[in-house]
Amino acid sequence: DAKTTQPTSMDCAEGRAANLPCNHSTISGNEYVYWYRQIHSQGPQYIIHGLKNNETNEMASLIITEDRKSSTLILPHATLRDTAVYYCIVRVARNQGGKLIFGQGTELSVKP
Amino acid sequence: NAGVTQTPKFRVLKTGQSMTLLCAQDMNHEYMYWYRQDPGMGLRLIHYSVGEGTTAKGEVPDGYNVSRLKKQNFLLGLESAAPSQTSVYFCASSRTSGYNEQFFGPGTRLTVL
Numbered sequence: 020d021a022k023t024t025q026p027t028s029m030d031c032a033e034g035r036a037a038n039l040p041c042n043h044s045t046i047s048g049n050e051y052v053y054w055y056r057q058i059h060s061q062g063p064q065y066i067i068h069g070l071k072n073n074e075t076n077e078m079a080s081l082i083i084t085e086d087r088k089s090s091t092l093i094l095p096h097a098t099l100r101d102t103a104v105y106y107c108i109v110r111v112a113r114n115q116g117g118k119l120i121f122g123q124g125t126e127l128s129v130k131p
Numbered sequence: 132n133a134g135v136t137q138t139p140k141f142r143v144l145k146t147g148q149s150m151t152l153l154c155a156q157d158m159n160h161e162y163m164y165w166y167r168q169d170p171g172m173g174l175r176l177i178h179y180s181v182g183e184g185t186t187a188k189g190e191v192p193d194g195y196n197v198s199r200l201k202k203q204n205f206l207l208g209l210e211s212a213a214p215s216q217t218s219v220y221f222c223a224s225s226r227t228s229g230y231n232e233q234f235f236g237p238g239t240r241l242t243v244l
Contacts, residue, residue, distance in 0.1 A: 053232075060219075060238070061237060061238070062135075062221050062223070062235030062236050062237055062238055063174065063221070063223075063233075063235050064235070065232030065233065065234070068232070106173060118164070118176050118179060118189060119164075119174075119176070119233060120176075120190075121166075121173030121174040121175070122173050123172070123173055124173060
């Protein structure tokens with residue numbers, strides 16, 4: 020699976036959009052971009068995933084660049100409850116049992 | 132649905148003791164996983180299972196054993212606990228290894244003295 024690079028930490032004002040970047044310059048054509056988050060002490064939670072098209076669900080939007088070498092997770096109206104560590108993960112859909120390789124992630128702090 | 136549950140929530144062991152962590156899921160998922168998370172780090176995969184009766188090694192399998200006798204349960208065993216195994220252990224499950232997300236349990240905090 021390709022390696023990802025994320026900023027260590029970010030701040031965001033409550034009610035504003037939070038844009039979390041992720042670089043995955045060695046991504047292969049059959050690798051998906053997944054985002055998970057982990058609120059303090061809890062198990063990780065799936066947010067969204069995509070291959071090449073932009074994706075949106077009730078939690079967030081995922082913007083993937085045309086060359087697929089980077090992506091941005093957007094939380095449109097961040098709340099205090101969105102304070103968490105956000106993990107960007109690249110994986111082949113049907114590889115080796117579907118393992119997720121977690122990096123250090125981005126610690127997002129949403130401030131009042 | 133309870134989702135993914137883990138037992139126990141907390142445990143303190145002495146070096147050399149053994150224990151089993153239980154993970155249960157009620158979503159009829161085929162795949163199950165055990166991860167560990169050390170302070171300030173991301174999760175690392177210990178072992179996983181792609182179906183009842185099958186298990187495979189992940190990134191950090193040494194010192195652990197697993198069993199998947201029933202589809203809904205995935206057990207993680209420590210035969211002789213070491214202080215280096217002090218960690219938070221998370222179990223997860225998913226429908227298949229394909230495009231589906233993994234659902235995580237609440238975690239087990241294990242301290243080995």
